[in-house]
Amino acid sequence: MRTMVYDLVIIGGGINGTGTARDAALRGMSVALFEREDWGAGTTGGSTRMVHGGMRYLLYDIATTRLSSEDAGRIRGIAPHVTWRIPFLWPLFPGSRFMREATEAFLSAYDPMAKRKGGLQHARLSREDALALEPGLAAEVEGALTLDEWGCDVYRLAALNALDAKEAGAELYPHTEVVDVLFSGRDLRGVRARDRITGREWDVEGRLVVNAGGPWAGRVAALAGATCALRPGKGIHVTFERRIGNYGLILEGRDGRTMFLVPHGAETIVGTTDDDYYGDPARVSLDITRDEVEYVIEAAAYALPQARQWRPIRAWAGVRNTLFEWGVGEDALSRRHEILDHEERDNVPGLISIVGGKLASYRIQAEEAVDLALKKIPRPAAACQTGTRPLPGAEAQPDFIALAREIPLPPAALERIWRRHGSRTRDIFRDAGPDDLAPICRSEAVTPAEIRYVIEVEGCRTLGDLFRHAHVGAGSCDGADCAAPAALFMSELLDWTPERTRAELDAFRDERWSERRPVLRGATIAAEEVVRG
Structure with a gap:
């Protein structure tokens, strides 16, 4: 050794x-x-996929909210290509614990924090204004408040x-x-x-x-x-196959827990829950129950009834590494x-x-x-640079018209790729030939050139890595169309044996299945099992 x-x-x-x-x-x-x-x-991957200030922690942990908001602003500055503004509505309903005056006072306290991360100040909307912006809101809505948060490709x-x-x-x-x-x-x-x-x-x-x-x-x-001393907390999310609303929404579960409905790419994420977790964090997605999924969907449908019309395509979970406290509810943990x-x-x-x-x-x-x-370990060292130094790809602003002149791909595809790699998009396609431009994953605009880049530059070693680095299989098809061609291309680059290639495909499909399983009902489960073989 x-x-x-x-x-x-x-x-x-x-x-x-x-x-x-x-x-x-x-x-x-x-x-x-x-x-x-x-x-x-x-x-990290099990999060709600936002860099937000932790608005709800204002009630008992204002220092964390202030710190998170300030640093969220720095993250936006160093990684603008993988972060984006999400305008939210906070709909108000009769009988909710979120009364209009109290909620507005709450957001007034949050406004200075939101400013730290580049968010707009909150506004108060009438019932008519709220329905004009989000016609799908439940008829009982009495009005809404607005706020800004920031989405992130974590x-x-x-x-x-x-x-x-x-x-x-x-x-x-x-x-x-x-x-x-x-x-x-x-x-x-x-x-x-x-x-x-x-x-x-x-x-x-x-x-x-x-x-x-x-x-x-x-x-x-x-x-x-x-x-x-940790008190791990499990949080689940449900992903819908499309955007089911015009804006992000602040939701309330049947027990009063605050949740988010988040537009994310072409899909919608709803979550999260918060429960003590005693299992293996590596297997948390296997521990998602149907009751948890229904709890999340119910919260979405309470505010946006049309949520029941659309297909949930996956449920996934993460485990928070919260500090241990005794005698405190999960929501109130610092x-x-x-x-x-x-x-x-x-x-x-x-x-x-x-x-x-x-x-x-x-x-x-x-x-x-x-x-x-x-x-x-005292030694000469430079000052910390991470708050101002751009992350790779953030060195230049996007110009998709100019980029489309250089790279023969549709502007919409180039925008998706830029949202993953920023200005390094040019590096990906610098020496690309026609075969390197043929799409492998159409829903996420993944090409052989990008797969080669994330293997050679970012060190991807498995098919599952391509899901995280290049979004292979991240669309609504869950890899049904693209997993096999991506695996074959990767096997050529990494000189895999046929047995290794098959094992990678099996592992990829098992991982995707673990997220689909909790949202399937009735005959669809049997149909999925037939497809899986």
């Missing part, structure tokens, strides 16, 4: 891990980043942080699990890693190990004899974050953990983690 030495060894490639790798590498530190799946495949955000870290010198190891830790005396000095595809194991030494394991952080800390120094807490030198927090505050969490790392 060969041994390598780094300043930081980071465990976990979600948004916190990739963000920390980026920050540290840009400051001149040597970094190795390990992720057992793909960038953002866990909690998989691309994680991938771009990883890519920028790589281009700054970090070494990235996706699909590589940390199976043990290494000690020198009582000091943690590295990890043993295992490539989950090849089976190869090797030791990696680091002056400091950063635990960014999300809901797995407690298990990672336990490898070193340390602790992280979303604050902590950077834990395990030398002080557990007498384990060489280990720090990033726990808690929100997607919208990942950048500041990473900055604080690297600040602590530099105190523990």
Whole structure:
């Protein structure tokens, strides 16, 4: 086994891990980043896919709302191609716990936070104005309030942080699990890693190990004899096959829980729930119940009755790594974050953990983690750049007319690709021939040129990686049309055997099936089983 030495060894490639790798590498530190799946495949991908300020936390955690809103503004600035404004309506109904005056006062308090992330101030709408903007609202609606939030392609955000870290010198190891830790005396000095595809194991030494394991952080800390007190929370979402409304909506569940209806590409996402979760975070999507799906759809249909007319195509879940509190309901748990120094807490030198927090505050969490790392391993380092330095692809503004003159693809297709890669779209097609432009996934405008790029530049190793990096199978077909040709093309580039190609297809279809299964009813389940073979 060969041994390598780094300043930081980071465990976990979600948004916190990739963000920390980026920050540290840009400051001149040597970094190795390990992720057992793909960038953002866990909690990051299970989010509501927004960088929002956490409006509802104003009631009991205003500091988190303020911090998240401020950093959401920075994320918008460094990644405009993977974020977008979503105008929301907050419809008001008789009998709701959201009374007009109280809700307006609530949004008045949120307005300064919204301004921090570039959102407009709220406005008050009459019943007539609300129905003019969203005719599908339930007839009982009494009016509405407006607010702004920001949608995000969270998989691309994680991938771009990883890519920028790589281009700054970090070494990235996706699909590589940390199976043990290494000690020198009582000091943690590295990890043993295992490539989950090849089976190869090797030791990696680091002056400091950063635990960014999300809901797995407690298990990672336990490898070193340390602790992280977490209270994991399960949240599910339901995706509809089309946009079922004109705007985003603030929803209320039958128990009063606040949820979102979010336009996302050509689809609509509704969620999320919040329940204590005691299972394996890697299998949370297998634990979605029909009652949970109905609870979410019911909330959408209460405000927008036409939701019952449209087909839900998948349900998916994530596990939040919320900090432990006793005697508090799930909704009221703080979303604050902590950077834990395990030398002080557990007498384990060489280990720090990033726990808690929100997607919208990942950048500041990473900055604080690297600040602590530099105190523990003093060395010359540049100042933090992550709040102002554009992520890859954000270096230029889009000009789709000019782009269409350079690349012979429809403008709508180029816009979709730009929304994934920004100005790097030109790099993708620079040497592309006619065969590289033929669509593999028509609904998401994925071409062989893009697949080659995410393999060669972003390091994709499995067919499932193409779902996250290039949106293969992310449309309403769920990969029925594009999974096989994408797998064949990938097998040629990576020299897969026929057995490996088949295994990749099976794994891809199983993952897609796990999200379709909870929304299927009656005879459609049997039909799906026939199709699956």
